[in-house]
Amino acid sequence: MTSDLDTEQPNGVLPLRPDLVGLLPYGAPQLDVPHLLNVNENPYAPAPDVVADIAEAVARAAAGLNRYPDRDFEDLRADLAGYLRVESGVELTTDQVWAANGSNEIMLHVLQAFGGPGRTVLSFAPTYSMYPEYARDTFTGWVAGRREADFSLDPDVARAAIAEHAPSVVLLASPNNPTGTALPATTVLAVLDAAARVPGGCVVVVDEAYGEFRRTGVPSALELLPDHPHLAVSRTMSKAFGLAGARVGYLAAAPALVDALRVVRLPYHLSAVTQAVARAALRHAPALMAQVGSLRDERDALVVWLRGQGLTVADSDANFVLFGLFDDRHAIWQGLLDRGVLIREVGPDGWLRVSVGTPKDMVAFKNALSEVAGL
Numbered sequence: 001m002t003s004d005l006d007t008e009q010p011n012g013v014l015p016l017r018p019d020l021v022g023l024l025p026y027g028a029p030q031l032d033v034p035h036l037l038n039v040n041e042n043p044y045a046p047a048p049d050v051v052a053d054i055a056e057a058v059a060r061a062a063a064g065l066n067r068y069p070d071r072d073f074e075d076l077r078a079d080l081a082g083y084l085r086v087e088s089g090v091e092l093t094t095d096q097v098w099a100a101n102g103s104n105e106i107m108l109h110v111l112q113a114f115g116g117p118g119r120t121v122l123s124f125a126p127t128y129s130m131y132p133e134y135a136r137d138t139f140t141g142w143v144a145g146r147r148e149a150d151f152s153l154d155p156d157v158a159r160a161a162i163a164e165h166a167p168s169v170v171l172l173a174s175p176n177n178p179t180g181t182a183l184p185a186t187t188v189l190a191v192l193d194a195a196a197r198v199p200g201g202c203v204v205v206v207d208e209a210y211g212e213f214r215r216t217g218v219p220s221a222l223e224l225l226p227d228h229p230h231l232a233v234s235r236t237m238s239k240a241f242g243l244a245g246a247r248v249g250y251l252a253a254a255p256a257l258v259d260a261l262r263v264v265r266l267p268y269h270l271s272a273v274t275q276a277v278a279r280a281a282l283r284h285a286p287a288l289m290a291q292v293g294s295l296r297d298e299r300d301a302l303v304v305w306l307r308g309q310g311l312t313v314a315d316s317d318a319n320f321v322l323f324g325l326f327d328d329r330h331a332i333w334q335g336l337l338d339r340g341v342l343i344r345e346v347g348p349d350g351w352l353r354v355s356v357g358t359p360k361d362m363v364a365f366k367n368a369l370s371e372v373a374g375l
């Protein structure tokens, strides 16, 4: 559960960085309600045989917990490369893969290595609200370029922003959070081309946290890796894999880029327990991912239903949908919560975001929204 922060720092007692004074920790509400549709989790818990295998792997790891874990987790990186080969058809070597405690930590490693004082990280808003926090925490300047009204990214706008700000890192979420928008390969290629012209170099991170939910025909940026040494593609086991509690994110890039991340990571950052859980889960990838198809179908049906109610809905390649527009979105959010449905008040004014849940969750959401919004 979240706790409030005492932001009244007694003068001179705690030398808090001035730029952190008065700030609250990031976090969506964690509430105990029947329908949790606010943080884009997979609503399906692992099946009992998967749980048993994970528990056995943890027991084996526990027997060696007097020792530090494998710092470079070669076995896990090989398993992740194997998973990406099957999921995206892209061949990767172990030294092209990195992992950390969630893709949040992956992104922090990227900014620790390639950002820093006097440098800039560029992204395009509206986008994932943690990006400016990674920038703040690594003393990297934060610049948010703009997306179009339909939340797509105009390649010319992106090129111009890169030329103007000469960032050392560009963060592109695709599918984007909170809008669900996936970027076509042509846009990513335009960004890569502009980034290659930045004096001193520029790393482009395509954040594919929701990549497995993309619609048929939408490519993964992984396919662009062989020709672009300044590209990194980040993924997570938190979403499609249904393993948010395990905290495992990973990244694919050229070996030189991965080597730079190895310099800034804390020693033994990925615990032996985490490595064991991730490897056991990867052995069950098909079972853990079994619901991805039905979640995609449920998402597409939700978009059709919301549009059928006369609402505005952003196209989504993710496991959530951004919809609106409401004069008082907080009242809608609260009305849903009062009916046991927790969604997220996020994105531009007037919009709300709902994660795709089980069919039961979706019925509860639709009923509650119909009542609250008078549909």
Ligand SMILES: Cc1ncc(COP(=O)(O)O)c(C=O)c1O
Residues within 6 Å of the ligand: 039, 040, 101, 102, 103, 104, 105, 128, 173, 176, 177, 207, 209, 235, 236, 237, 238, 244, 248, 249
């Ligand atoms: C776009 C995007 N990137 C990264 C993350 C971080 O995921 P995790 O740290 O669980 O891997 C999220 C989580 O919601 C996200 O929406």
